[in-house]
Amino acid sequence: MHPHEAIGLHRKTLRGYIWAQQRHLRTYMFWRVLSVLAITPFPILSQKIVDVAIPAKDVQSLIAYTGICFLLLAIHFASMRIGVGALSIQAQEIFRKLRARIFHKLNFMHFGFLDSVQTGRLLSKYAFDTSNIESTVIQIVTGIVPEVLRSALLICALAFINLWLLPIMLISLPLFAIVRFYYFQPIEKNNQAVRIARERMTGQASEFISAIKLVRGFGQESVAKEQMGQLSDEYSTKRESQMKLNQSLGYILFSVVTTISLFAVAVSGWMVITDKMSMGAMVAMIGALPVCLNTVNIFSQFSLQYLLGAESYRSIKELMDSAYVEKWQGERILDSMRGEVEFRNVTFSYDKEKEHRAIRNLSISIKAGEHVAFVGPSGSGKSTVVSLMLGFYAPTEGEILIDGIPQADLSIRELRQSCAIVMQDNLLLSGTLMDNIRFGKPAATDAEVIEAVRYANAMEFIEKLPQGLMTKVGERGVSLSGGQRQRIAIARALLRNPKILILDEATSALDYESEKLVQEAIDHLAKGRTTITIAHRLSTIRSADRIIVLQDGELISKGTWTELAGRDGVFKDLLAAQH
Ligand SMILES: Nc1ncnc2c1ncn2[C@@H]1O[C@H](COP(=O)(O)OP(=O)(O)OP(=O)(O)O)[C@@H](O)[C@H]1O
């Protein structure tokens, strides 16, 4: 099994993360247990006040008992404060690791998966579900031990005063179990429905938000609004029933708790009258009762939170355990890549059913340092060839060799390290232009960046920006024009100094003058490295060593510019159409 296939999520993983914090958890527990221990003698002290100090009219022991109570209370609050402070700083570490793990997994997911899932859905998992798990783990890990301990000790203290108090207090437990039995399954189901509705809603919203220009440009706001409205309604409905269920559980438990209190008062009152119990014991019990019953309440909150967390855990687990990852078993690293690329009878379909073949039985061999251009009508499979070469998708049939070694044996990351690509739609990340160009080679010096910018003919417009290379660009580089973005992407690729340079319609958005300049720079840089150019404008591939013409995913002819131009066929037709 390749290491990245192991990035799943198991209870063990999460437990491991929690366990890594055991030192801090122990410190926290120490203080919380101390705070619980401090208040345990309360019922005994109040019983003593009622049964001993008051009948004897002994003011001094009254003051002494209450004094002890004050002291214990001070210890209780102080240690609680220290414990909570110690933990909250450290607990975040667990969730930082969890988020890192999710992101790591996303980096390995197959493009087939990433193509098919809305970004917003993944975002919902990454942001919402992790914070749900966070609240759950924190509440349960930090809350259960002190809560259980507090009630158990209080009940022991009461039993110590009068054994009869034990059954009166414990009667709530079976009732709680019954309530749990009836309520948990519907709550669980509903939580899942809420989560799915939330993912659908955020998924759609993120899609509309990122395509807002499209929506408004076509005046389709009402369609978008309606669709979003529907999804939002669906989510609200599910949330409503979630709240109703939770509330009714809370209400039922409250009724149970109140009934038990009344019952306990009646029983102990009767026992006081029949002299089976002292007045002090009854007072002690009435004092301890709310604390113990509150534990029941807290438990019901814990269990609701637990169910929420469990659902979020499942949601993340679904992604984390998915085996739909890039299956690159290869470990081989090429010491110095020459840049030979060979396709051997490659057939490829995007769909799993393999109905539509984007590439059909393609065989090509590109020598190191060769400049090869791909041309062909839109949808003929040019970009797909590049995606296959970079290992974004694996061939359905046939194989791809890099420097004579099957791509599947290579470390795909290493291979990509030696490539640079200028894509059809060039995204800029938020940050400065400098950051964006440096993305190609983080260790590059300023001088190297500037050189790449000059070659890409981008200096001319960057100089006009008030902050030059330090200009911030928006999330999608919205402040730059298409042609400007393209030049930044070219600079980014050139800076990388790759063995294989891939240009997919890299100069298509440039005006004639800029295109000529950039083309010159590219031709200059293409020397000594394998270059693959895809272009609709045939004038830009004149200098290519070889041109490959694709149609419907098939290679239909190849040759040099002059050879192809002299031959009847698609190339000649395309050429004629462009003149
Ligand atoms: N991510 C994808 N999922 C499914 N099908 C795809 C995907 N990308 C491309 N295709 C399909 O594969 C075929 C080849 O597409 P490709 O993008 O390689 O064409 P192209 O030659 O680059 O076209 P263009 O010149 O318009 O960029 C097309 O029929 C297209 O519908």
Ligand SMILES: [Mg+2]
């Ligand atoms: Mg394309």
